[in-house]
Amino acid sequence: AGPIKLSYANFPPASTFPCVQMERYKQEVEKRTKGKVIIETYPGSTLLGAKNMFRGVIAGQADIGCLVMSYQPGVFPLTTVAELPVGFKSAKVASLVLWDIFQKYQPQEFAKVKVLTMFTSAPSNLMTKSPVKGLSDLKGMTVRASGAAGKIVEILGGSPVALPMSETPEAIQKGVAKGLLTSFEVLKDLNFAAYLPYGTQTDFQVYPFAVVMNKDKWESLPADVKKVLEDLGREQALWTGKYMDEHIKEALDYARSKYNFQIFTLPAEEQKMVQDKLQVLIESWKQRAKDKGLPAEQILEDVYKLKAKYEAMGY
Amino acid sequence: MHRLKWLNSLNKVSLFLAGSVLLFMLFLTVFNTLSTFLGYPVKGAFELLGFCGAILSGLALGPTQAQDGHIRVTLLDGFWGKGTGKFLQALSLLLALVFFAVLGIKLLELARSLYEFEELSQTLNIIFYPFVLIVGVGVFLLVLNLGAQFLICLRGKE
Amino acid sequence: MSLFSIGLWGIVLLLLVIFVLRLPVGFAMAIIGYLGFGLVVNFKAASSMLADECWKVFSSYGLTVIPLFILMGQICFYAGVNRRLYDTAYKWLGQVKGGLVHATILACAGFSAICGSNTATAATMSTVALPEMKKFNYDPLLSTASVAVGATLGVVIPPSVVLIIIGLQTGQSIAVLFWASFFPGILLTLIFMLATFILCWLKPELAPCGSKVSWKEKFKSLRGSVEMVVLFALVMTGLLAGFFTPSQAGGVGAFIALLIALLRKRLSWEGFKRSVEDTLKVSSMIMVILLGAIIFGRFLAITRLPYELAQFVAGLKLSGGMIMFFIALIYILGGAVMDALALLIITIPIFFPLATSLGYSPVWFAVFITVVTTLGAVTPPVGINTFIVASMAKEVPMTRIFKGIFLFIPCYLLLILLLIWFPELALLGEKLVLVR
Ligand code: NA
């Protein structure tokens, strides 16, 4: 028989980091199974989009799919713990914490699929037209932010607009939105550095991703292939985190050298204030998690513990 | 138009609901534009408008088909004899009927899976499977209209 | 069978279903796309893709722009804006040679500035302009053709459903596209008038003079066009200044149109109901076509046909101009035999990447195919605008209407050539938006 063909669907355009990690995954799997498995990749929502990724993989529309838990509020009560503003400073730490939490709790929310790996985006930070050196500068400012990031902007006194990403560059150019809350790589990837010369290092939250496989397909794989994929899970999480962090560094260097991009940090007392204000998000996650019968306190405690552990390791 | 009275009434009700949704969208858009201008955008207005648009499109499907409003290419209409023409028309209606029945069932299944996953909407964080359900109902109204046209087409052949 | 040939067969089958079975175009694309996707992937996947795409397309905020803009045009129609526009143009130009034709074209251009579709413009303008030209013994050859071609300005002069759809399908800013087509739209209007002038000069018997109008009456008639100017200025500057998104522009435009109509007591309850009903039907038709195009596009994407076709053409090493010429030819020939909007939606996923890979500006290409597409709305044998005008002028044989239209086809060709020679024509508006 010929090699096993697996289709791998992804939603963002091919140049973005979720697709870069997908190509790396494909290469590694094909190499390590010595050509026994071939992965065909479908970036840019050609096979499945962001919101139907999970359903699509369960239905067998694609064998493998890469999804963001935040795009389907309510569906992933446990792993969305990673999108809380707990102060992740790097994608590497956040990705490993997410993977470990998943391994420890084996949440029911992923029962219908086989999870191959998990990782996160880099922490979200403010990029603005005028400098934001303190919370007063953010007051009333229209900031493009969606989902959890939108809530953060709202809590901190800004006014979030959830514009589609395709309408964002124009909105920024015309001043309909005065800033963005997302991770820094867009400075280079979408050239926002040209319009938004100021940054504020807020490290609010990250977006958790999961790479999942159709369960029947997983069961049908031979044991040695399963072993390769199992072993790759944690390694891929680490690789993606590392890649993401380096990519952010590159984007910042680009923005600094080409557009003289400046980064501010909030004063220490305001950072504390922000943490206190954002506590509501953590509380509401806890409530939702408890409603679904999850040990919320313990999960959060583990998140902080793991985060401290990996940060101590210099990640 | 059909000779079936009850189907005509259903189409009318559907069109009335869709029209109401359209007017609601109009006022919500204006209100949101104004309040955005004053610095207080309506939270989740874009999302709500999207849902309204879905209901509108779904509910207008059937009534539009009833009046042959979905554009067709009628270039070769006079090319076939009456019998062949009728046969082709029946075939095309049947094909459309089966297809939209599949779509309708799949939409109901989608609504069910959103319900089971307890999925919430992105911005407003509300349950939204009922909107999907309404679109599904609109598709079934289209199927009914196609069915009626199919039957009329068959009967006309006798 | 290779994926590529499955893709090709899909297209052949699609054309068969559209022409032979006469399935509505949107249905046909959806059905063939679904079957093709099922064949290449599997039917379980295809079925769940159907529902997902349907929900995604229908609930997209970006697409709410369509019903809102259509509503604006419909309210204006039922409030008689087109009649008053014609009255103004008529009073000012009626007494010159061929004046009623000039008036028709100008009134069409004016109505196009508030109405996004050329079929709506054709339907509404023929009810006003045709009886008037008949009264003054204008040759039907000229009167019917002038309404049919004048109404094609509906999609060239913003707002425009065609530009909205191109913008949505290719991820471009609708505001930029609207402004980009503004100058070409004005230019096309002037070219039509120039052609009318030449025609009437060559054949004076085609168009006798109308009656004399006093200056007082002329100025008085201007009031009837105020609504159109207000609405157009509001929508276009609002978009230019970034006050609102395209959907908001449509919504605010429709609302102001409604307000004006009600304040001036020009819209009856019956007219209001019909404007809503028409809006629902037209937008439902467009949404189904879009859904069909997206499902068919999913099938094509998975066969990689557009990509390989673009590769193939790029490999031919033809000059960009040659390729543009062939694309224009395909649209003109295709637009002759099928509905132009449907053709556009089917072909965008194939031609758009090709044009941009050849280095053409996406904005320029959008304007270019809009002009070519709108030409398809009048050419025989399938010209939707021509059909609409013919249904309003039952006593004029179809062949005679088409004959008149042929006199105007060089106008479009001239604009297409001008667009190729001076791409700035379409890029001017873009700069205007981006400068801000
Ligand atoms: Na227009």
Ligand code: NA
């Ligand atoms: Na044509």
